Amino acid sequence: MNRSLTLSFALPLGFSALLLGCSSGGVQNPKGIPVTQMNADERGFVAGTGVESQDLVAVTDKMARSILGVRQIASASVAPKIILEPVVNESRFPINKDIFLTSIRTKLNSKSQGKVSFLAREYMAALEKERALKQSGQVTATSDPKAVEFRGADFLLTGKLQGLTTRTKAGTSDYILYSFQLIDARTSEIVWEDSAEIKKQGLEDAAYR
């Protein structure tokens, strides 16, 4: 009798345990994850194989330090004038093309102690308008508004992102080469060039493959 009773409970319980073994585990982070403040050079828990903030910080830090060592800048008696030319993106990741050069510029401006200066060519339209107002006498001027004082550039800073992608059953691998150049505006000579490489890999969940 006892054996039969045990059997009548054990059979369905054992069966359910077997079946439940096939189901998934518990839900991860059921209450979500609160906002987490991170440093820009940290790799977050939201990540892909593309260009991310930690790459930007690492690459632009390296470039800014490298540019300061260029002979034409380090030993110049007058701070050379640099203009920025948008980087060319040859990778498979769409990017904000100004962000690299903006980052390099701000780092150079803050660290170079006046060894370089940048020309704000992207604001030329607004600057020309202001000059025209001064020339027409509509607003005051502290110097002769007729004199040409917009500076010409000594160097042009630009860069390129190039990528190589591999995708197999094992996952996706993205290699990106970030290269930057400083070009003499008078001679077209490349006076400085440096690069940084970043490779990332990952695999999407089987549900998306």
Added chain:
Amino acid sequence: MKLTGDPVIDSRNAMDRGRPEDRLLWAYRGGLAAMRRGQFAEAKPLFDEAVTRLNGLLGRDRGARKARSAFYRESKKTFFGEPYERVMAFYYRGILYWMDGEPDNARACFRSAALADSDVEHNAFESDYVLLDYLDGLATSKLGGDGKDALQRAMRSPRIARPPAYDTNANVLVFLEFGTGPTKQAGGEYGEQLQIRPGVSAAQSARIRVAQYDVEVAPYDDLNFQATTRGGRVMDKILAGKANFKRATDTIGDAAVISGAVVAGTTRHNDEAALGLIAAGLLSKIFSAVTKPEADTRAWDNLPLFLTVASLQLPPGQHAVSITFLDAAHRPVPALEKAFQITVPADRRDKVIFVSDQSSTPQTL
């Protein structure tokens, strides 16, 4: 959620208040609807979100893990779409980048689109969209690079029409699309098989009339072909496993219940064993009932069927463009006439026009 009938507003509302798993699906639908109205600024953030999330589609995902479990439907996973849908999200963002004078970012999108189309399950790393290679090479050529390799890939096996050689002096790009694209349905005993329902199109080509041009353009890509030829998904195997589990537990349940009934009816001293068998059988039936092998049939349902592009050389200034969609006998489909007023810029930037047979008309771009 209350629908307003305005696809862009409804998409926005669904993104904000609908199921989080469907957010990208609504972004896709809303983005395309906005582009067809000429609301490109509305479309951009929607496709930006899509591209960012598609490029970050790696690693663990809670919804995906549920979708693989026997007791959740596949539609519990975050919707990213099948490869043909992912490709189109990159494609549209690429067009928008080109409109903004960023052909290199457009090319990045076309390259990501080609990657999304590659078949890793069969180790066939090869996209077979004509347009993705063609536009990759065209952007490269316009940026001063060598686009010959990409052009050769595009020319390798055109299924419908062969695209022309690049004209790098062309300053107007007309992206055309027409027809209703493929959608999805569930097949198999438990709806575990994802099947593609092909789209249809009254239009088979388009005629562009502007300035000195009167050109007929045939499609280069067909989304029915793309949706049906890429090969199987890993998820198909998982769903087949779920269906087998459902079938097996159902059969075992039947067998256990019947056996229990037989034992109870034929022997006098095994009532508990009979009860145990019946209980196990019922439990097995319950597991069968709660197993969910249904395929995810959520689909980007306003996609077109055919895609093509034309490049033209026009002088700077205003131009009236008319687009006529033509049937298989090259006769105009009158309901699909479109008229655009465009301004070609004087600088070296390309003027990019996006025209669907469902575009609102007239438009000033």
